[in-house]
Amino acid sequence: MNFKEAVFKAIGSAIVLILAEINIAAREVITLQTGWKFSKGTIENAARSDFDDSKWEDVIVPHDWAIYGPVIPNGDGNTGKLLWREEGWYRIDLEIDPDWTGKTIYVLFDGVMSNPEIFVNGQLAGKWDYGYNSFYFDITPWLNFNGSNSLAVHVDNRNHDSRWYPGAGIYRKVQLVVTEPVHIGIWGTQITTPIVKSHFAEVRIMTSVINKSANSEENVRVENIILNADGKELGRETIEGNLKSKETKGLETTIGLINPQRWDLDNPVLYSVKPTVYKGKQITDTHNSTFGVRTIRFTADHGFYLNDKQVQLNVV
Numbered sequence: 001m002n003f004k005e006a007v008f009k010a011i012g013s014a015i016v017l018i019l020a021e022i023n024i025a026a027r028e029v030i031t032l033q034t035g036w037k038f039s040k041g042t043i044e045n046a047a048r049s050d051f052d053d054s055k056w057e058d059v060i061v062p063h064d065w066a067i068y069g070p071v072i073p074n075g076d077g078n079t080g081k082l083l084w085r086e087e088g089w090y091r092i093d094l095e096i097d098p099d100w101t102g103k104t105i106y107v108l109f110d111g112v113m114s115n116p117e118i119f120v121n122g123q124l125a126g127k128w129d130y131g132y133n134s135f136y137f138d139i140t141p142w143l144n145f146n147g148s149n150s151l152a153v154h155v156d157n158r159n160h161d162s163r164w165y166p167g168a169g170i171y172r173k174v175q176l177v178v179t180e181p182v183h184i185g186i187w188g189t190q191i192t193t194p195i196v197k198s199h200f201a202e203v204r205i206m207t208s209v210i211n212k213s214a215n216s217e218e219n220v221r222v223e224n225i226i227l228n229a230d231g232k233e234l235g236r237e238t239i240e241g242n243l244k245s246k247e248t249k250g251l252e253t254t255i256g257l258i259n260p261q262r263w264d265l266d267n268p269v270l271y272s273v274k275p276t277v278y279k280g281k282q283i284t285d286t287h288n289s290t291f292g293v294r295t296i297r298f299t300a301d302h303g304f305y306l307n308d309k310q311v312q313l314n315v316v
Contacts, residue, residue, distance in 0.1 A: 001081055003063060004298075005055050009184075011093055013080055018245075020102055022145060023207075023242075024300070025236045025273075026285070026286055027177060027179045027180075027287060028176060028177070029176070029178075030176040030178070031043070031094060031152075031173055031174070031175050031188075032061065032094075032122075032151075032173075032174040033060055033061055033173070034060055034172075035092050036059050036060065036061050036091070036092045036094070036170075037053040037056035037058065037059070037090070037091045038057045038059040038063065038065065038088060038089065038090050038122075039053070039056040039057065039088065039089050040065060040086055040087070040089075041088070041212065042087060042089040043085065043089050046089045046091070046117035046152060046154070047124075047155065047287050048122045049122045049149075049150040051091070051150075053091045054125075056091070057062055059090075061090070061170045061174055062170060062171050062172050062173060063090075063170055063171070063280070064167050064168055064169050064170040065086070065140065065169045066082040066083055066084035066086075066169075067082065069082065069217065070083065070284050071258060073111050078163065081092050082165065082168075082170035084113075084157055084161065084166065084167065085118060085154060085158055086157060086168070087156040087157065088131075088154075088155050088168070088169060089152065089153070089154055089155070089310065090152065090153040090155070090169070090170055091150060091151070093094070093111055093122070093148065093150055093151075093170060094120075094143075094149040094151050096144070096145055096149050098145050098178065099144055099260070100144055100178055101145045102181070103140075103145045103178055103179060103180060103181070104138060104140050104176075104178070104179045104180070104183065104210075105138070105139055105140050105143060105176060105178050105179075106135040106136050106137065106138055106139065106186060107120075107135060107136060107137055107139050107151065107175075108134070108135075108171070108174070108175045108177055108186060109126075109128075109135055109170070109172070109174055109175055110134045110172030110175075111132065111133075111134060111171050111172035112131065112153065112155060112156070112169070112171070112172075113131035113132075113157060113166050113167040113168055114131030114148075114155065114156070114157070114160045114166070114168050115127070115129060115130075115131070115156045115157075116128050116153055116154065116155050116170075117126070117153070117154040117156075118151070118152075118153055119136055119150075119152040119153070120139045120149070120150070120151055121142050121143070121149055121150055121155070122144065122150070122152075125137050125139050129137055131157075131160065131166060132166075134172075136177075138212075139151075140212075144154050152222065153170060155168070155170070155296070158295060168236065179284075180284040180285055181211065181212040181213045181216055181284075182209065182210070182212070182213065182220055182243070182277060182279050182285070183209070183210055183212070183284060184207060184208065184209060184210075184275060184285050184286075184287050185209070185248060187249070188207060188208035188209070188276055188287075189205065189206070189207055189287065190206040190208075190291065191203065192203070192204045193236070193291070193293050193294075196260070196262075196295050199255065199258065199259050200256060200258060200259075200260070201256070201257040201260040202254055202256060202257075203254065203255045203256070203271075203293075204252065204254050204255050204292075205252065205253050205254070205255065205275065206250050206251070206252045207222045207224065207226045207250065207251050207252075207253075207275045207277075208248060209241070209248070211242060211244065211246065211247050211248075212246065213218070213245055214245060214246055214251070215305055216245055217243065217244045218242070218244055218249075218279055219240065219241075219244050219277055220241060220243055220274070220277055220278065220282075221238055221240045221278040222238065222240075222241075222243075222251045222253070222275070222277055222278075223237075223238045223278065224238070224239075224273055224275045225274045225276070226255055226271055226272070226274075227257075227271065227272045227273055227307055229269060229270060229271070234250075234257060234258075234271070235255040235256065235257060236255070237253040237254070239251045246303075250268075257271070257293065260293040261293070262292075262294050263277040263292055263293055264294065264306065265306070268289065268292070269292065270290045270292050270293070271291055271293070272288050272290045272291070273288070273289050273291065274286060274287075274288050275287065275289075276296055294306060294307055295307055295308065
């Protein structure tokens with residue numbers, strides 16, 4: 001081996017060691033669209049993991065059980081006259097990778113109408129009292145990482161009322177979110193622009209970091225990077241903090257943005273913030289969030305202003 005080959009081999013080995021030490025880890029997001037079973041009505045033991053749902057209807061989520069009819073000509077007032085005031089059950093088998101052992105797994109629902117109860121392997125993981133908002137639960141404690149897993153959702157519209165057709169069932173997407181124990185919270189990045197001038201904007205970033213580790217306090221570092229629409233870096237700042245076991249903490253940084261493009265009706269330009277969480281040299285989580293830079297204000301005499309330009313609001 002000559003000197004040149006030895007140098008390249010040493011450099012390559014160093015790169016491998018660095019990458020191994022960094023151990024880049026990223027959250028996984030799995031959309032649960034197919035594989036669902038559905039049935040309407042009161043069904044005893046439908047939450048149980050060993051329940052036989054083989055005769056239930058195969059559905060794809062998002063799913064609305066009422067839009068297929070029948071239509072009741074003289075019923076249900078002004079809400080479409082569809083049979084949405086009922087109850088129903090959804091079930092799906094979850095594919096849980098054994099390599100996820102030690103990680104945190106959330107189930108995230110974008111919308112369920114209404115009053116859903118969420119069961120994992122027959123155990124109640126949580127319930128939600130509203131039909132229009134998104135919600136999530138940490139389902140890690142109820143999962144079997146070396147066997148089969150079931151997710152069952154009970155939906156009950158019987159006591160719900162509405163002035164318009166509200167929908168029925170899991171009418172928006174469902175996702176599993178898999179993270180390391182130290183991670184950014186669901187919807188955990190808050191971005192504001194408290195100062196916006198013609199050639200400068202102050203971008204304030206609050207990152208909510210969660211430590212799900214059982215028995216340890218962790219020192220974490222959050223690096224925030226602002227990117228333009230082309231992925232070019234425009235600024236970065238880093239902040240550190242200590243998190244006790246089971247603690248959630250907001251870590252805030254401010255980054256100056258030079259000559260920002262304003263978000264406008266004719267130019268809806270967006271930037272993104274990429275927060276990356278480090279535990280030592282290990283990346284434990286990263287998740288992009290988009291934002292726009294603009295100013296808004298209302299006046300009593302002239303109404304709404306966007307970026308100091310009057311905008312007529314039309315109600316249709």
